[in-house]
Amino acid sequence: MEWLERFLFQLKERISRKLVNKLVLLFTTIIILVVGSLTIISYQMIQKESVNNSIASTTNNLKLVNQNLEDYFSDIEQLSLPLIRYDETIRAIVNEGTDYASKMYIEDYLREMFYSRNDLNGIYLYLIDQGKYYSITQEAYDIKIRVSYEPGIPDQPWYTRAMSSPQNRSFQSFVEPDATSGYAVNDKPGFMAYHRVLRSIASRDPKAVVSFYLKPSVKDEIMKDVPFEEGEHLLFLNPDNVPFHVDDLEFYEEVKQEGLLDKIGQNNAPSPVKWTTKDQEDRKYLVVYNVGESDGWKLVKPISYRNIYQAAETTRNISYMIGLLFLVISVIIVVLISNAITKPVHNLAQQMRRFSEGTFDASAPVKGRDEIAYLTRHFNRMVIRTNDLINERYKMKLIEKNAILKALEAEINPHFLYNALQAISTKALKSGEYEVADMVDALALTLRYCISGKDIVYAREELKHIDHYLALQKARFGSRLEVNVDWEESLQELQIPKLSVQSLVENSIKHAVEKVSEPVAVTIRAELEGKRACITVHDNGPGISEARMEQILQSFQTQWEDQEGENIGLKNLNTRLKLLYGDDAELVIQSSGNGTTMMMLIPRGGSSNV
DSSP: OHHHHHHHHHHHHHHHTOHHHHHHHHHHHHHHHHHHHHHHHHHHHHHHHHHHHHHHHHHHHHHHHHHHHHHHHHHHHHHHOOSTTHHHHHHHHHTTTTOHHHHHHHHHHHHHHHHTOSSEEEEEEEETTTTEEEEEEEETTEEEEEEEEOTTGGGSHHHHHHHHOTTSEEEEEOOSTTOOOSOTTOSOOOSEEEEEEEEOTTTOOEEEEEEEEEOHHHHHHHHTTSOOOTTBOOEEEOTTOOEEEESOHHHHHHHHHTTHHHHTTOTTOOSSEEEEOOSTTOOEEEEEEEEOTTTOOEEEEEEEHHHHHHHHHHHHHHHHHHHHHHHHHHHHHHHHHHHHHHHHHHHHHHHHHHHHTTOTTOOOOOOSSSHHHHHHHHHHHHHHHHHHHHHHHHHHHHHHHHHHHHHHHHHHHHHHHHHHHHHHHHHHHHTTOHHHHHHHHHHHHHHHHHTSSOSEEEHHHHHHHHHHHHHHHHHHHGGGEEEEEEEOGGGTTOEEETTHHHHHHHHHIIIIITTOSSOEEEEEEEEEETTEEEEEEEEOSSOOOHHHHHHHHHHTTSOGGGOOSTTHHHHHHHHHHHHHHOTTOEEEEEEETTEEEEEEEEETTGGGGO
16 A cells, blocks of 8 residues: 555656646546546436437338338228219119119229229229128239129128218228138229228219228338338227237237237327236336327337337447547647647637627737647638628618609609690690600500509400500501400400510511511410410511521520510510410510511410419
8 A cells, every 4th residue: 555655755746846737637636527527417318318219210211111011001092982973873783683784883983993993902882782892903914893792791890880870981901811702703802991981972872882991002012101010010000009010920819918018099098108018028118109189199109218229228338439539639638739739719708799899890819830720820810701791881881871862753753644645645635746646655554553562464455455555555556556356255354464565566567567678567366276375466577587596595595683675575475474474475476577476385274373
């Protein structure tokens, strides 16, 4: 013991001689205490966090998979109800025995359902009054439809449940080894069956039961997203705890006997449920489950605590290694740079304090090229950038105020001009200048339409505006301009971009009427072509040259910010069509020596995309 006391005394003397040694001892002791405490505490927290993460991830996963299963059952339910031809189907079922057309109708009805999906082993239609059933199944590479008699169908449990169900349906499980489909010819029913009662609308009497036998691949495809490890189990149950999928039938029987399934889904039942087996191994499970919102289907996943804590123990061991590595690195760093780090950090901290107090011109001297110097340089850059941002923000406030004033001015001027035109029109009427008054009125109405806030208008509004616009153009060109409008009445309420038709008419005037001295006929037409409305403006002018046409089409491919020149009007219209109605809308331009045709194609119902 004496040699140990002597060693400790000498070690104390060596450490106390230098301040750096004291700092190293102090920081090393603190690091050891912190790392040791954090490692011990972190294990407890990681163990608890592992349980919480397992619960959260499993709960979300089961919820998603259960929702997919219920959505799939909802699709099957929709398939079982011939909503559009329900009366015809019931009539065919009733008359099947005496009417050959009804028999063919039933066979076509079964074929249509069977061919519409690839997840069915077979479809069976049991005719209650006739006591027989139709079946459609795939045998080898052929689809077979058969008619058979099965006297024991009404005695089947699934048939009784379907008849007594308020929803006129029942689900049948084939998990049990001795489970049968109820139909003698159906020896491979699949993983479950869905039965739907078809009743007469008039009398509500049951006329038939349609049964769908689903392939096991349906369940496997949906449930493959549930992660599964050794020691875990997965149960899929209906609201009455009847199993439709179990990975271990013996485990399900054990769970059922101990009453665990009765606790799942109750209003006051905790989620998840902790459960311990009563066998010799005394296994502990965390039972995570999800109950479907629509029909109450239950997806249950018991997870062994051994699996959960195994991950926590692995994480704990990794934490020990990381803590030890962190301790070694920390001690080395403290020993090497404890002196060099003090003064630069103190200077930087002082400048940062000044900066936090509002002195935005604070800067720290930079010495060296280490991390502290790098941090100091970036702090100085941040100070400069902050000053620039403050000045820029102040300028933006001034610009924003000026923009608001300009916007108000731009709003006032058009209204003032409109009122002035109305005054001129009134003056012209008093002076007997009726033609001038009509032109001024047309110009005023055109201006009023242009400054209206709407961007999407009805076609009848655009046509009314075109009348005013053409009145001004006819006053300019006289008999040289002939306009014909052929607009389908059903498209009067079509919603189109404002000024779109005017843009096309204006283009025809520019490239046709202004280019020649002979009369030019402009035809405006709107009609339906398939799923799109086609608005066409055609003129019989000289057409557009190939070079000019190439410029126009090329402008459609350029970015709007890069657009300039004389093509802005058509470019603007094409861009608005794409933005408002999607890629199905387009502007098509065709031109030859016999004139120019411009077509604006808008998808039917496109107004919903605005």
